[in-house]
Amino acid sequence: MADVEFRKVRKAWGKVVGVADLDLSIRAGEFVSLLGPSGCGKTTTLRMLAGLEFPTSGEIRIGGRTVNDLAPGQRDIAMVFQSYALYPHMTVEENIAYPLKKRGVPRGERGPMVARVAEMLQLGPLLGRKPRELSGGQQQRVALGRALVRDPKVFLLDEPLSNLDAKLRGHMRAELVELHRRLGRTMVYVTHDQLEAMTMSDRIAILEGGVLQQFAPPQEVYREPANRFVAGFIGTPSMNLIDGQLAQTGGRWRFEAPGLALELPALPPGTPGGEACLGLRPEHIAFGSGPLEARVALVEETGHETIVVVELPGGLRLTGRTAPGMALRPGEALRIAPDAAQAHLFAAGPSGRRLNAPAAGPGRAAASVSVPASAAHAGEPS
Amino acid sequence: MARRVLFNLFAWSIVLAVAFPLFWMIVTSVKPQFELFRRPPTFLPDTVTFEHYRTLLARTNFMIYFRNSVILSTVTTFVVVFLATLGAYSLVRFRYRGRESLAFLVLFTYLLPSVVLIIPLYLMLVSLGLSNTILSLVIAYTTFALPYALWLLRSFMAGVPEDLESAALVDGASRLGAFRDVILPQLLPGIISTALFTFILSWNEYLYALVLVNSDGARPLTTGVMSMLISAFNIEWSLLMAASVMMSVPLIVAFAFLQSYLTRGFGAGGVKG
Amino acid sequence: MPAPRPTALERQYARLGVLLIAPTVLVFCAVIVYPLVSAIYLSLFQIFTPTLQGSWVGLDNYRALLARGEFWTSLQNNLIWTVGTLTLQILFGVAMALVLHQNLWFRSLARSLILFPYFVSTVVAVLVWKWVFNDLYGILNHFMLTLGIIDWPIDYLGTMPNAMISIILVGAWKYFPFVVIAVLARLQTIPEALYEAARIDGAGPVARFFDITLPQLREVLVVIILLRAIWDFKEFDLIYLMTGGGPVIATQTLPLLVYKEAFAVNQMGMASAYAVVMMAIMLAFMIVYIRRTRERG
Structure with a gap:
């Protein structure tokens, strides 16, 4: 068990920056996900940790030891690849035994160790087969087995579930969490799937354009996104992000956008006015009553809930979610109530930082919403 | 159905026309000398004889040429494939200054005509005292075989997933260990194909x-058999055809047993780049 | 910002990479780069082959060769040969690939038979064709006479334009399989859905060929043409063995001229100059090909 630390780690190919001055401290035994869209630098970060890519500058430490100059094999890590990277010419047994062989474990001791892993992953009957004779799920298990057979300090997993079908993926998610709980080893998990990151991790590191956006536990990332990028990236359906004007009049903060005006709870002193971005999670918009006029644009029934897209008189669209069974038809007019107490506020720009403190609790404080006069008239159903 | 039969007849008559000279080579090689000059010529020999093969093996230098060719080609193949396998691994999987220029040089020499190099090579080998030796030919053959093999193997090497090597490194292998344990077995079909070519x-x-x-x-064999044509006062076509067949034996063997490797090499060669 | 310093591991890997390529580089320098540079250097001398005695003549060889009719004739022959045989290879190769792409009986046998000429030694090919072309007992003259196409046996290799036509045909026969295999490989990757869509849109077989097959083959055809143009241009064995450049110099191409100048006329300096000029001409094709390969690689 060991902690992992990135200190000002930078990776650049000429002018192209893959990872920019990354500072990240992973505690021993922690399950950390590196999450972000493709090309955000998450895989590069993992490969640098593994010793498969070389940082342009900065320091990487595992268990307090700088590993920059160590070969992958000397770092005491194990890795599961997205492609599984099973050795095609070796049997399952030989695949799993390979790390032992390379580390000089005597032949006689390898058998029991392989058998133990095979039992844990239910690979027993497959030991004599070649990888190409296995299903995707089985290959995945073998890749896992090859990582588990030793007792490395850190496990690295590079999108290990992305090649599985949805059902198997859900099953393996639970199994990996269970595995982590049982082994208590440090795990670094790269994924582009926020569901995986949210359900499995102790903490999530969200990367975009090679820059670390936020590093926090899943619930905090969801409830208190550090900036506009994280706010938009985490959550399905995505948070509504509305560009508008923030102004302070008589000690009260007000956010205005076409068709929408919202009075906000107190903001920290020194908050700048002017252009800003308001974020509203779909679940923080109530339908049926409220101060805002809207028209239903789109209804998606998923079964356990209904996703509703409404259009405000100014043309702004908001996504909300309600319990199933609410009979809504596109074109229908209705009133909505955004929950201003749960609103997030970000500085203008694509990665504007967070401006307000998070809401105190999950409760819905009464919103004080007023409708701009012009919008109210324009939105009158004819 | 009729259309299919017609198409097959048409296609096969073209194929057979293309293959006709080879058929004719074999037929001529087993005809008695007098039958060659019969008019009209016989398509299939009236009498099949192997006397020309016997003459070829017993009374000419053919066996010496054949032995020389076997030694020459085998040595060249081993040297070139060995060098090119290591070289291709280096070119595809390592980063160092000058790597790009080297790849360019390989491609350039792959296209270079032999006649440009032949005069200086001749002078060089003469001054080294190697003229008229098999070794001189091994050296000379390297000039076209090495770029060729490098180019082919480079493309095969690029087809071996990089993750496999990465996995082996994480599992504790050194670069050369990963090469031996993981890359080489994956590269083997490519190596066989390259060796064949x-x-x-x-x-x-x-x-x-x-x-x-x-x-x-x-x-x-190549110059040896041609010298038999030139030195003969009376051209013995049957004998030459027998020599041609014998000379093609390794090729026929390759076709019979290793055709998939031949086609594979084609794809990796010039066309895919 | 301090200049990025590679890690010890990175440097160790780079050293290993250099070590692995080192033997190849040494061999390259010894047998390719050094001779190549010498060829250019030699072209500035006048050298008598048997004695290897030379004297510096500067660019005189180049001036002389450009003024010589033989150079221009050889270049012209070289171009006729290349264009002629290349055109036939491409046309016949594409057609044959289309045929072999169909559901043919014993397809793999047919493919082997087609492939054979490409792999067979040029020496064998030439011997066989010389026997087929033989004016008295050759099977070709027999066919032609029987079919009534000709009244008198033809001299295929000893007269013009027969000799040029003959070598072009034999060249096409020997090298078209390369085109077949390359095109066939590409044909197999064209999605069947494209043809189905065209069929639904009412395209006949001819329209399907021009609207789908040909555009899909464009890329690979360009590469094949470049590569074969380079290889055909430098062909020595086939022409030398078929006609020796004759009658007189009617089928003599630049590679044959280089050989003759160096080892028959015994002027190595002049021969080198020919070789250098020939390479300069080929360089145009080579650069285009290398550019293309690099873009896609």
Whole structure:
């Protein structure tokens, strides 16, 4: 068990920056996900940790030891690849035994160790087969087995579930969490799937354009996104992000956008006015009553809930979610109530930082919403 | 159905027309000498005889040429494939200054005509005292076989997933260990294919053999068989055809057993880049 | 910002990479780069082959060769040969690939038979064709006479334009399989859905060929043409063995001229100059090909 630390780690190919001055401290035994869209630098970060890519500058430490100059094999890590990277010419047994062989474990001791892993992953009957004779799920298990057979300090997993079908993926998610709980080893998990990151991790590191956006536990990332990028990236359906004007009049903060005006709870002193971005999670918009006029644009029934897209008189669209069974038809007019107490506020720009403190609790404080006069008239159903 | 039969007849008559000279070579080689000059010529020999093969093996230098060709092509293939396998691994999987220029140089020499190199090579090998030796031909053949093999293997090497090597490194192997344990087994079909091509290329080479060797002791099949044509007062076509068939034996063997490797090499060669 | 310093591991890997390529580089320098440079250097001398005695003549060889009719004739022959045989290879190769792409009986046998000429030694090919072309007992003259196409046996290799036509045909026969295999490989990757869509849109077989097959083959055809143009241009064995450049110099191409100048006329300096000029001409094709390969690689 060991902690992992990135200190000002930078990776650049000429002018192209893959990872920019990354500072990240992973505690021993922690399950950390590196999450972000493709090309955000998450895989590069993992490969640098593994010793498969070389940082342009900065320091990487595992268990307090700088590993920059160590070969992958000397770092005491194990890795599961997205492609599984099973050795095609070796049997399952030989695949799993390979790390032992390379580390000089005597032949006689390898058998029991392989058998133990095979039992844990239910690979027993497959030991004599070649990888190409296995299903995707089985290959995945073998890749896992090859990582588990030793007792490395850190496990690295590079999108290990992305090649599985949805059902198997859900099953393996639970199994990996269970595995982590049982082994208590440090795990670094790269994924582009926020569901995986949210359900499995102790903490999530969200990367975009090679820059670390936020590093926090899943619930905090969801409830208190550090900036506009994280706010938009985490959550399905995505948070509504509305560009508008923030102004302070008589000690009260007000956010205005076409068709929408919202009075906000107190903001920290020194908050700048002017252009800003308001974020509203779909679940923080109530339908049926409220101060805002809207028209239903789109209804998606998923079964356990209904996703509703409404259009405000100014043309702004908001996504909300309600319990199933609410009979809504596109074109229908209705009133909505955004929950201003749960609103997030970000500085203008694509990665504007967070401006307000998070809401105190999950409760819905009464919103004080007023409708701009012009919008109210324009939105009158004819 | 009728259309299919018609199409097959049409297609096969073209295929057979293309293959006709080869058929004719074999037929001629087993005809008695007198039957060659019969008019009209017989399509299938009236009498099949192997006397020309016997003459070829017993009374000419053919066996010496054949032995020379086998040694020459085998040595060239081993040397070239060994060098090119290591070189291709380096070119595809390592980063160092000058790597790009080297890849460019390989491609350039792959296209370079032999006649440009032949004069300086001739002078060089003469001054080294190597003229009229099989070794001189091995050296000369390297000039076209090495770029060729490198180019082919580079493309095969690029087809081996990089993750496999990465996995082996994480599992504790060194670079060379990963090469031996993981890459080499994956590369094997490519190596066989490259070796096959290199061998055939060396087996068929003519120009260097013509310029660098003029003693029967070191002469390979290509120039050797041609010298039989030129030196004969009366051209014995049956004998030459028998020699041609014998000369094509390694090729026929390759076709019979290793055809998939031949086609694979084609794809990796020039066309895919 | 301090200049990025590679890690010890990175440097160790780079050293290993250099070590692995080192033998190849040494061999390259010894047998390719050095001779290549010498060829250019030699072209500035006048050298008598048997004695290897030379004297510096500067660019005189180049001036002389450009003024010589033989150079221009050879270049012209070289171009006729290349264009002629290349055109036939491409046309016949594409057609044959289309045929072999169909559901043919014993397809793999047919493919082997087609492939054979490409792999067979040029020496064998030439011997066989010389026997087929033989004016008295050759099977070709027999066919032609029987079919009544000709009244008198033809001399295929000893007269013009027969000799040029003959070598072009034999060249096409020997090298078209390369085109077949390359095109066939590409044909197999064209999605069947494209043809189905065209069929639904009412395209006949001819329209399907021009609207789908040909555009899909464009890329690979360009590469094949470049590569074969380079290889055909430098062909020595086939022409030398078929006609020796004759009658007189009617089928003599630049590679044959280089050989003759060096080892028959015994002027190595002049021969080198020919070789250098020939390479310069080929360089145009080579650069285009290398550019293309690099873009896609």
